[in-house]
Amino acid sequence: MCGRYVIYDRLTQGNVVLLGHDIPTNFNVAPTTEIPIIRRGADHTQELYTARWGLIPNWAKDLKIPPFFNARADKLVGNKVFWPCIQQRCLIPMAGFYEWDQTSKQPYFIQVSDEALFYTAGLWNRWCAPDGQQLDSATIITTDPNDTLADIHHRMPVIVDAEYRDTWLDAEFTTAHSLLKPYTRPMHKYPVNSKHVNNVRNNSIQCLEIMHNR
DNA sequence: CCAGACGTTGTT
DNA sequence: GTCTGG
DNA sequence: CCAGACGTTGTT
DNA sequence: GTCTGG
Numbered sequence: 001m002c003g004r005y006v007i008y009d010r011l012t013q014g015n016v017v018l019l020g021h022d023i024p025t026n027f028n029v030a031p032t033t034e035i036p037i038i039r040r041g042a043d044h045t046q047e048l049y050t051a052r053w054g055l056i057p058n059w060a061k062d063l064k065i066p067p068f069f070n071a072r073a074d075k076l077v078g079n080k081v082f083w084p085c086i087q088q089r090c091l092i093p094m095a096g097f098y099e100w101d102q103t104s105k106q107p108y109f110i111q112v113s114d115e116a117l118f119y120t121a122g123l124w125n126r127w128c129a130p131d132g133q134q135l136d137s138a139t140i141i142t143t144d145p146n147d148t149l150a151d152i153h154h155r156m157p158v159i160v161d162a163e164y165r166d167t168w169l170d171a172e173f174t175t176a177h178s179l180l181k182p183y184t185r186p187m188h189k190y191p192v193n194s195k196h197v198n199n200v201r202n203n204s205i206q207c208l209e210i211m212h213n214r
Numbered sequence: 215c216c217a218g219a220c221g222t223t224g225t226t
Numbered sequence: 227g228t229c230t231g232g
Numbered sequence: 233c234c235a236g237a238c239g240t241t242g243t244t
Numbered sequence: 245g246t247c248t249g250g
Contacts (some may be wrong), residue, residue, distance in 0.1 A: 001241065003215025030232050031215065057238075059245050064230085068239050069215080080238045080246055100215070102242075107215095142240080155241080198216050200232045215241090219230080237248080 001070050002120065002140045002157035004197070005029045005097035006109070006208070007036070011116050018093060018117075019048040028203035029053070029094075031069040037124060037138050039090040040169055049124075051090075055139040056127040057081050063135075071123060073143045073158060073180035082123055082139065089169050089176065091119040091160060092140055098197055098207075099189070101152040107197045108152060109208055112159065113186035121158040121168055121180060146182040148189055159183040 007026045009016045016023040023036050031054045041047035054067035057080075071082045095118075096111040112118045124138040142155045149156045158180050160168045168179055191211045196202045 001215075003241085028232090032230095032232060055239090057245075059238080066239055067215095070240050072240075075239090078247080080248095082239085084245065098215075105216095139239095194216095200216070215232105217231085220228085233250105235249085238246085 001099070001142050001153065001155040002097050003031060003069065004200075005094045007093070008095040008205075008208075009116060010095060016093065016095075016117060019046060021048045023048075023093075026203050027205055027207040028197065028200050030200040031067045035092060035138065037090040037092055037122060038119070038165075038169075039088070039124060046165075046169070049090075049136060051124050051136040051138040053140075054137060055081065055085065055123060055125050056135060056137040057125065058084065058127060060127060061130065068139050070142045070155075070157075071139045072155075073141050073177075076141075076177070076180075085123040085125045086173060088124045090122045090124045090138055091165055091168065092122045092138065093117055093119055097157060098192070099149060099153045099156070102154070105194070106152075107192050107194050108189040109192045109197075110148065110187060110189040112183070113188050119160050119165060121160050141180055143180055144182050146184065146187065148187040152189075156182060161185065 034050050035053045037051045054069040098107050100107050121141045122138045127135045141158045143158050145156045193211045196206045
């Protein structure tokens with residue numbers, strides 16, 4: 001799954017610069033907060049938007065619904081929450097994400113080995129509140145784990161390689177859906193300190209420190 | 215995802 | 227336990 | 233037809 | 245909204 005992640009440029013050790021935007025570093029991005037997403041703009045170029053992490057369906061009366069921050073790739077077809085948004089695809093940039101070992105609760109930081117920044121597959125929606133306010137929200141699609149993740153968790157976010165980002169955003173569903181598989185290129189993980197990572201209020205670089213002497 | 219609050223009364 | 231907040 | 237649920241996790 | 249259950 002993917003319930004916490006990192007926005008950071010580890011090459012410049014600073015903010016992420018993307019599509020003309022300067023995105024603030026955040027070492028502890030959590031559901032219900034604002035996240036940057038990439039989607040097709042009106043002129044069909046890729047544009048950076050901001051959305052609430054946790055998709056809000058059109059029928060929601062308020063924001064007090066369960067946080068739909070992940071969507072299972074294998075259950076998209078006909079899904080009452082996500083299927084109506086299947087044409088509203090987006091990419092969610094990140095430097096890495098956290099995963100908690102299912103049994104030990106030890107958190108790990110997981111990265112793509114040869115990419116400082118990578119992109120997960122998502123869907124977004126524009127929700128109209130009863131008072132007329134609009135809110136864009138998004139969810140991250142999950143799939144089975146690859147070898148890097150398998151020993152700690154049974155889900156992982158779908159990562160879209162550079163050559164398929166346009167396909168995810170533009171292709172008809174059958175083609176786009178074929179991209180929703182476990183990531184095959186090299187990834188690596190290392191344990192991090194739960195004292196820092198577990199609490200969303202801690203979003204310093206300490207979250208990325210390797211935890212020794214477990 | 216994890217952390218933290220969760221209630222009523224009356225008073226400020 | 228269960229819900230809300232981040 | 234109307235009513236009611238609609239999700240992901242993990243856990244049992 | 246849209247699907248399932250009754």
